Amino acid sequence: MNKYSLRGLYKKAIVTGGAGFIGSHIVESLLEDGLNVISIDDYSAGKSENLQGLSEKYGVKFKEVNCDITDYENLKSNFEGVDIVFHQACSKMTVCLRDPRRDLAINAEGTFNLLELSRDFGVKKFVHVSTGSVYGKAQYYPTDEVHPVNPTSYYGVSKLAGEKYVRAFNDLYGLNVTILRYFHVYGPKQESSDVGGVVSIFARTALENKDLTIFGDGSQVRSFTYVQDVVNINKFVAKDERAAGQAYNCASGLSVTIQQLADDILAELDKTTLNIVYKDWKIGDIKEFNVSNKKLTDLGFEFKYLDFSEGLNKTLEWSTSYFQRKDS
Known part of the structure; x- marks a missing residue:
């Protein structure tokens, strides 16, 4: 049995954003563990195709619900018997x-609805996804979990509001919660439209034989974490x-510049004849990430994908196959 298996610990799980990039990977992993899973997604970014074939693959049926997490009554109808919630649904920076x-x-009211339910x-465990954007401009590196939270974007502010509600329900009602602050997760199934991640956007653009666009000068650093580790x-x-x-902090500790990422993708896909176009910086963009994951690793977690090229190659293989199928 996988050392992270939840078999026998929980019976019924809700995964919000379950048809999304990370959520669909969590749904699959929970089905592999034999849990009864409910995927809740409003399909603003998630795709039903991300969940196709999973019931047949694992021999376990799961429920796929089209629901906005701000719709309290619709949410409520799905909570009977649920003992763990993985709250992955969120708005995006875009x-x-x-x-x-x-x-x-989405990030505040929707989170409050899920906590209240x-x-x-009587949910036993609530795993809440937040973001490194709650820190804002770092005052020191590596940035750890006791760093002051001073977000510089609407997204960071709304995610921090969600965190505060999570902590309130822990303090007021004893709800067992854990907050995970994500940092640039990448991997297969990542959305490649403007609500997706930079790795998948660059991959799609290159596969379409279009020039890549970098906002800024490419020197901004990101801490990429492969989806299976997440x-x-x-x-x-x-x-x-x-x-x-x-x-x-849910971060591998790897540091990669956007310029390096663009260069690596063009090289791996044999698209070096394409150009890189530089445009103005995005408002509120964080230019430096140096993230400490010591608190998580001290607890005993071991990252598997610490070679960025390994995760990137897996992602590009999936992207190439996916867009070939879409074009056929």
Whole structure:
């Protein structure tokens, strides 16, 4: 049995954002563990195709629900018997720039709805996804979990509001919660539209034989974490009681510049004849990431994908196959 398996610990799980990039990987992993899984997604970014074939693959049926997490009554109808929630659904940085009120509704109100229902239905564990954007401009490196939170974007503010609600439900009602702050997760199934991640966007653009666009000069650093490591972290904190009430940087510790990423993708896909176009910096963009994962590794978690090229190659293989199927 996989050391991160939740078999026997939990019976029924909700995964919000379950049809999304990370959520669909978590759904698959939980099905492999034999859990009864409900995927909740409003399909603004998630895709039903991310979940296709999973019931047949694992011989376990799961429920796929089209629901906005701001819709309290619809959410409520799915909570009977649920004993763990993996709250992956969130707005994205691109959404906050386009519609900050929607960003606030999803990341704050939606989180509150899920917490309230988790309390009322006796959920045993609530794993909440947050973001490194809650720190804002780093005051020191490597940035750890006790760093002051001073977000510089609507997205960071709304995610911090969600975190505060999570902590309130832990303090007021004893709800067993853990907060995971993500940093640039990448891997197969990542959305490649403007609500996706930079790795998948660059991959799609290159495969379409279009020039890549970098906002800024490419010197900005990102801490990329492969999706399977992220899945394992979610399950790891769901198993370890020491994680109750804690927040963890969910980051591999790898540091890669956007320029290096663009160059690597063009080289790996044999697209070096394409150009890189530089445009103005995005508002609120963080230029430096140097993230400490010591709190998580001290708890005993071991990252598997610490070679960026290994995870990138797996991602590009999937992207190439995916867009070939789409074009055929």
